[in-house]
Amino acid sequence: MSLDNPSLGKRLGWRLEALAYDCVTFILRLFPFACISWLGGKIVGLIGPMTSKHRIAKRGLQIAFPDKSPAEIKALLKAQWNNTGRTLAEFPMMHRVKPYEGNRVTIEGLEIFKTNAPAIIVTGHFANWEVMATVLTQSGLPVRITYRKINNPYIDARVRRQREAYGTKFLVQKSTHKGGRELLEALKNGESVALLNDQKFNTGLAIPFFGQDAMTAQGATRLALKTGRPLLPMAVTRQDANFTVRFYEPINLMNSGDRDADVLNGVKQVTQFIENRIQEAPAQWFWVHRRWPKNLYK
Incomplete structure (x- = not known):
């Protein structure tokens, strides 16, 4: 049974999952942000x-x-x-995060964004990546953020509303032709x-990571x-x-006239950026994702 034509049992399961999500969210909202974060870290x-x-x-x-000891890997x-637990618990509370008010979020290099906008911003699943979305969408500059649709449509709708509550109104679904056209149009319109x-992208390029x-x-x-806008x-x-x-x-992207070579060079640089950030804070990346080929996980 496809997700476009789910069975009665599948729809019932989705509704039960959404009910559980609502219950957990309601309980979390009774506590301060820092307390929720700490509790999520402990439970997970x-x-x-x-x-x-x-x-x-x-x-x-x-x-x-590979050079780290078993004790270091365990730590x-x-x-x-x-970190994962904190992020999961913080997510329903992201509407409380005001990056340009108070001291919960420190922003460095904001002028780089403002002088290069509109730009194609690339990042990864670091710490709580939703915090970056709050910084972007509350910056006063228009930004569209890509997302991967959640299989459960009821939870997906709730997540979209939560993101809109902290300013993310221009969501584009990832890995779709329509999404690609929306991104191009956004850049043309100054967004x-x-x-x-x-994350692993099966039809992408094999890049050393x-x-x-x-x-x-x-x-x-x-x-x-394609657009000439900064990466x-x-x-x-x-x-x-x-x-x-x-x-x-x-x-610094190459523009040699060989588009395939230029793309390869750019993707390598993005991947190196991701790797460098992980090396700086190894425990704050989303390790539960199977990033490499399956044979390496045997």
């Missing part, structure tokens, strides 16, 4: 190691850091579950676009070369429930 820190995702995270860390695993460029080839999306680089890297790190968001200087 206990549950995460008992799930199948633990092996994926462990193997990913071993691939990326990173514990810390990344804490920046933001893409996460660090921590010394092992990983299939990597090329859309952001192609978009920058602007961005990242976030956390310190407990506080964050530092940083904009980096645009990636």
Whole structure:
């Protein structure tokens, strides 16, 4: 049964999942943001190691850091579950995050974004990546942010509303022809676009990532070369429930006339940026994603 024509049982399951999501969200909203973040880290820190995702995270860390000892890998695993738990718990509360007010979010290099807009912003699943969305959408400059639709349509609708509550109104579904056209139109209209460029993309390019080839999306680089707009890297790190968001200087793309070679060069630079940020804060990346080919996880 396809997702476009779900069975009665599938629809019922979706509604039960949405009800559970609503209940958890309601409870979380009774507490301060920092408390919710701490609690999420503790709960997922206990549950995460008992799930199948633990092996994926462990193997990913071993691939990326082959010289680290078992004790160091164990410590990173514990810390990344804490980060993952904090991020999951913080998400329903992101409407409380006001990056341009108070001291929860420190922004570095904002002038780089403002002087290069409209830009193609590339980043990854660092710390709580939704914090970067709040910085972009509350900057006063128009930005469209790509997203991957959640299979459960009821939860997907809730997530979209939550993102809109903190300013993200221009969402574009990833990996669709319609989404690609929307991004082009946005740039033509003076809007920046933001893409996460660090997950496995089966029809992408095989790019070295921590010394092992990983299939990597090329859309952001192609978009920058096609439009001539800057390819602007961005990242976030956390310190407990506080964050530092940083904009980096645009990636220097080649324009040799050989489009395939230029795209390859750009995707390699984006991938190196992602790798560098992970090396700076290894526990704050989304390790539960199977980034490399399946045979490396055996």
